[in-house]
Amino acid sequence: xxxxxxxxxxxxxxxxxxxxxxxxxxxxxxxxxxxxxxxxxxxxxxxxxxxxxxxxxxxxxxxxxxxxxxxxxxxxxxxxxxxxxxxxxxxxxxxxxxxxxxxxxxxxxxxxxxxxxxxxxxxxxxxx
Numbered sequence: 001x002x003x004x005x006x007x008x009x010x011x012x013x014x015x016x017x018x019x020x021x022x023x024x025x026x027x028x029x030x031x032x033x034x035x036x037x038x039x040x041x042x043x044x045x046x047x048x049x050x051x052x053x054x055x056x057x058x059x060x061x062x063x064x065x066x067x068x069x070x071x072x073x074x075x076x077x078x079x080x081x082x083x084x085x086x087x088x089x090x091x092x093x094x095x096x097x098x099x100x101x102x103x104x105x106x107x108x109x110x111x112x113x114x115x116x117x118x119x120x121x122x123x124x125x126x127x128x
Contacts, residue, residue, distance in 0.1 A: 023078045036101065036105070037108070038108045038111075038112040038115045041105055041108065041115055045094060045097070046107065046118050046119055046122050047122060048097040048113075048121075049096050049105045049119065050095055050119060050123055051097070052094040052097045053094075053123075054086050054120075054126070055093075055094060056091065059087050059090055063080075063083035063086070066079055067079045
């Protein structure tokens with residue numbers, strides 16, 4: 001149980017940590033795109049989402065220490081901008097996933113326990 005709870009907390013934290021920057025950048029994309037519903041998220045989309053989530057986490061692990069260590073506010077902001085661009089690139093280069101879909105799935109998974117569980121199961125499979 002502790003592993004599952006920790007895994008869920010970690011995944012949620014990673015998704016939420018970068019949902020804001022990704023969501024802001026997604027606003028520049030086609031706003032006419034249909035709003036996703038949990039039922040729209042296929043197993044293939046869950047797999048692509050988890051692949052993107054892992055890529056986003058790698059960006060976070062790379063940039064977070066650099067951002068924390070930077071004393072100069074201007075340089076820190078530049079690192080944040082670079083991290084945000086790297087996040088968008090990580091999601092965009094994930095086959096079968098767009099920034100808009102990624103952001104939608106983050107939001108949906110927070111509200112839909114079944115979708116959240118599908119994502120958790122996919123992450124668990126990757127860790128085995």
